[in-house]
Amino acid sequence: MRNVWHELSGLLLPMACAGCGRPRTELCAVCGAALLGVAARRVRPSPRPPGLPAVYAAAPYENAVRAVLLAHKERGALGLARVLGRALAGGVRAVAGQSDGAGPLLLVPVPSARSATAARGHDPVRRIAVTAARELRRAGLSAHVLSVLRQRRAVADQSGLGARQRRANLAGALELTAAGGRLLRRGLAAHDRVILVDDLLTTGSTLAEAARAVGEGCGADRESSVRGGCRAAVVAASPSAFEINRN
Template sequence: MLGVREWWRELADLVLPADCAGCGLPRAALCARCEALLHGAGARRVGPLAGPGVLPPVYACLPYADEARAVLLAHKERGALRLAAPLGAALAGAVRAVARARGPADAAAGPLLLVPVPSARRAVAARGHDPVRRIALAAAGRLRRGGCAARVLPVLRQGRPVADQAGLDARGRWGNLAGALDAVAGAGRLLGEGPVVVVDDLVTTGATLAEAVRVLGRCGGRVAGAAVVAVAEAGTGAA
């Protein structure tokens, strides 16, 4: 069920004029060109990513720059909730790339379990929504409509407070995230239902993804890979 804050944002998105979140074209929440950029993005494997953690293959659709960066920030920080659908379409492309790389054996092992990286509670409260979970739900719906069994499994949670990642170098980011995540009760049983794809909106050093993979592996999850909408260069201020 939508909270009052989310409901109001959904309504405002429908009735208030807006400029394109990507390029600023007037009176278009997302213009045709920017939507095509997200929908037509070809996923590619990114890395190697710096740091001491163990990462599975990571696939991203776009560089974190220009229109893609603007759309992600509009969705995450300004609550432009209707952007979850096109961002979910891009994320679905990265998830498909993970599945293709794993081959048909994983396809027969159960539905793809999309595990979103959790946002801190204070961030969710400040934003009024959980952007990664919302994009993951849109991606799972897109995958199912395309004939790929997929569902979102939000089994990760913040285990301790972390500092803002912006401004930290690669070593600082990895140290900041080490041991920061935990799993909800019963996660191990749920994770046994299919191959796991860790999902996030963007990746910089891979510290967050590595911490998620560590926790999921401890719970017995079969992590097939990680999928993100965009990849950022370290030092850009991305989380």
């Protein structure tokens, strides 16, 4: 019911741009350009957590981009998944362009905690990933979403935690489902390309933990999973991760 209400409220209530508040539009051209106006680039947090795969982001997490992501994630502006999915698709294409394989793209979303999904009424990363896969298929690429990661223990709220604290908080928190491990092993054997996807990169701890879980679940050690297996794409990354990449 909550998702239905979000959809109906977008039709019945006055709209304002999620990025800047301009009236009568869900997202204005200027704020849309902040998400989609430049090619995705590789980003690196500092310090870089052990096991973090190569990550590509569409935009810095600031100003309009930050507002749009929060509106989708926390305020249920579900229509924004379309533009966020397009931005994520740009990151996935950048990842695919750097990979050696030519097989289908397997997008593995980082899972939200069950409590967060229940409170929001939706899983924002999975929703964006599904939209991104649809966008990639329109462009002629074979792309599928595999929701095969799950949390195996509770984690503390990450807000306010530093990089080292986040790594400790997330260590061992994710795992592949049994069926997910089989699917990914079969895909890797067929030269499919596994790409972890998330909405945001800050310290990189979440994606490093997801890469560990994928590598472990597929029977690979951490280093081989980073070098030859999964890579990652996100909608946005902290501005400092872009600045470090330029140096």
